[in-house]
Amino acid sequence: MKRLVAITAAWALAALAAAGVASPAAAQQAPGGLMQPSVPKNVLPSDLEAVRVDERLGEMLPLDVVLTDHDGRQVKLGDYFDKGRPVIVNLGYYGCPMLCGLVINGLNKGLKGLDYLPGDEFDIVTVSIDPKEGTALAKQKRESILEELGKDGAGKGWFFHTATEVEIKRLTDAVGFGYRWDEKGKQWAHAAVIMVASPEGKLARYLYGIEYTPKDLKLAVLDAAEGRVGSTTEQLLLFCYQYDAKAGGYVLFARNMMKLGGVVTLVTLGTFLVVMWRRSPRRES
Structure with a gap:
């Protein structure tokens, strides 16, 4: 049994190293002498550090x-x-070749399954960040x-808008929406997120990604209607989506998801084998 555990542990570390998930230097020592791999963060390239979302929950929008x-x-x-x-x-x-379309289509898909209607229970304000549109x-x-x-x-x-550069900047700064022009790709780099504000204009919710379920939309609208401000437990977008400079856009970072799944599987298997080894009766040689 000890030999099986040793072989499994060696295979696990080799698999993690091959996947680029962990290395002895990046791993952390866990109780019992086991190595606990650390999952790499999906970090934007240095030239896109400004492309982020800084939540302004509870703050007023610039209504002017x-x-x-x-x-x-x-x-x-x-x-x-x-x-x-x-x-x-x-x-x-509006001229976005990828991410904006995914966001607005995701919003549209969520609205299809919602028993609320824009103009009755809530409104939608779409604004272009490109002053040239x-x-x-x-x-x-x-x-x-x-x-x-x-x-x-x-x-x-549901209302669609354009604006001058100055007014766009005022709005994006107020909601903490970072973006920048990518000269090489000839497009705007930005995050996938929508915000929900209360009837008086106070930021109440941030919803991330390109899928917005009817349930999430309804709860966000209901909370905002009651003036409840809710914190975001995690920004899944920052893990799942990464700006690919070579591809010239945001792409689903599938490798990270696969790596995370591999880590979970290997850690679970390793824990099971260790528990079984400790529970098995010791035989004298």
Whole structure:
């Protein structure tokens, strides 16, 4: 049995090293002399350190931010906070080749299964972070999204906007939404997140990733409607998604997920073998 444990431990360490998950230098000593591998963090490249989300939970949005809506009318962010309803804030840009589309499609998918309707229980304010984008593009994007959503009346509560660089910066700074222009890839690098604000304009929830379940959306809206501010337990986005400079965009970092799964499997197997070895009767040689 001891030989089996030793062989298994050696195989496990070799597998972890091959996967790039752990090395003797990166591992930590655990009770009983076992090596506990550490899972590497999914760190953005140094030139993209500004692409992050700093939560501003409980803080007020700058309601005087000036926007231009999909019909070309100049409005203020505060215009959407005078109806007594929570507001979902969605930041991105309409010409995004990848991540923004995934975020807004994920939001759309969640809304399809929600028994709430934009314009009744909440509103959605989508704002482009690209100051070069214009009203025609915002209108086109809105029409395609609402057509895909397929809910009559949803247009009365989902608004698409553009803005000047100064106003965009005011809004993104207020919600802690980091982004930067990637000259090589000719696109904006940013995170996948939506925010939910209370009826008076206070930030209440941050939802991460590209999938927003109807349950999560409903609970976030209900909490925001009651003025409850909730902390985020983990930012899964920071682990699952990484900006790939070579690919020129954000990609699903599948290797990290596979590595984590491998670590869990190997640690579980190793623990089981150690327990069985300790419980087995000692035989005299």
